[in-house]
Amino acid sequence: MRNIKLTIQYDGSRYKGWQRLGNTENTIQCKIEKVLSTLLNENIELTASGRTDAGVHAENQIANFHTKSNISTNTILNHCYKYLPYDIVVKKAEDVEESFHSRFNVSQKIYTYRICNSTFPDVFTRKYSYHVTEKLDIEKMKEVASLFIGTHDFKSFTALKSKKKSTIREIFYIQFKPSENGIDIIFSGNGFLYKMLRILSGTLIQAGLGKISPREVKEILDAKDRSLAPDTAPSHGLFLTSVLY
Structure with missing residues (x-):
């Protein structure tokens, strides 16, 4: 099982915030998870450093997810760039240690x-x-x-x-x-x-x-x-x- 860390930039103007919600797909987390799940053919769940409210932006949000896939991080980056909305960009994708947690490890x-x-x-x-x-x-x-x-x-x-x-x-x-x-x-x-x-x-x-x-x-x-x-x-x-x- 791989643990992949993402560095994400987004304009939050159009979205209901970072966190996935039960009554809408219009969140940053939902948009990225949907694109990753399609590529990796798995149900991908992102963990972020924290939630941003509706309308709040991020220059460098950090999130991580686990996957069984061997698809390269470069392929993940290119796929995200191609299929994510124009106002969400995954700037970096990298393999990290299994113990890394985007929220719990924040200093x-x-x-x-x-x-x-x-x-x-x-x-x-x-x-x-x-x-x-x-x-x-x-x-x-x-x-x-x-x-x-x-x-x-x-x-x-x-x-x-x-x-x-x-x-x-x-x-x-x-x-x-x-x-x-x-x-x-x-x-x-x-x-x-x-x-x-x-x-x-x-x-x-x-x-x-x-x-x-x-x-x-x-x-x-x-x-x-x-x-x-x-x-x-x-x-x-x-x-x-x-x-x-």
């Missing part, structure tokens, strides 16, 4: 939230960045971001419904990188909860607009109550940038 995930901060939206990036017309104060955003660094209970910053799953996560760093017409917020951590990054991004944007203070954010973090945190930022500005093992 760090890096996401980028892209903001267009100008009077008018950019026609060519409007689908891939959140347009904020008012000028953002980056120093205020950095001050609030510092509160999230380290290990915290992020219950106030997730839409997770389960009471059994831990809401404690570690954020390694949050960086702010100027772009041509705005700013990219880069998040690095050991993992992120459901909608956590979009809620954190929404909070940082509110801080940049002067609508929420560091003291208020600290109180929200300590309260562990989602209803107190700012609105969730739109999904189309979020990218899974890389996954490290």
Whole structure:
């Protein structure tokens, strides 16, 4: 039995997210599994580094699957390129050790939230960045971001419904990188909860607009109550940038 690791790029605009769903085939996982199953003549099930929400993109999503087939990784790549939709690309396919697991072996995930901060939206990036017309104060955003660094209970910053799953996560760093017409917020951590990054991004944007203070954010973090945190930022500005093992 072979264990094959895939590096995948996708535009999530048209899809219901990564995860296979029972009521639709319009997910990234479903599209790739269908193409691989046809090629390998097996029922292929992908395991990803994590789920991305509907509308979220990935530059380097990692997934793996097991197969009995001896078909070369180069053939797998070419087949995926030929039969997958234009907005999903398998960039790399490689044989890895049996013990490799795309989700359990992750040591760090890096996401980028892209903001267009100008009077008018950019026609060519409007689908891939959140347009904020008012000028953002980056120093205020950095001050609030510092509160999230380290290990915290992020219950106030997730839409997770389960009471059994831990809401404690570690954020390694949050960086702010100027772009041509705005700013990219880069998040690095050991993992992120459901909608956590979009809620954190929404909070940082509110801080940049002067609508929420560091003291208020600290109180929200300590309260562990989602209803107190700012609105969730739109999904189309979020990218899974890389996954490290």
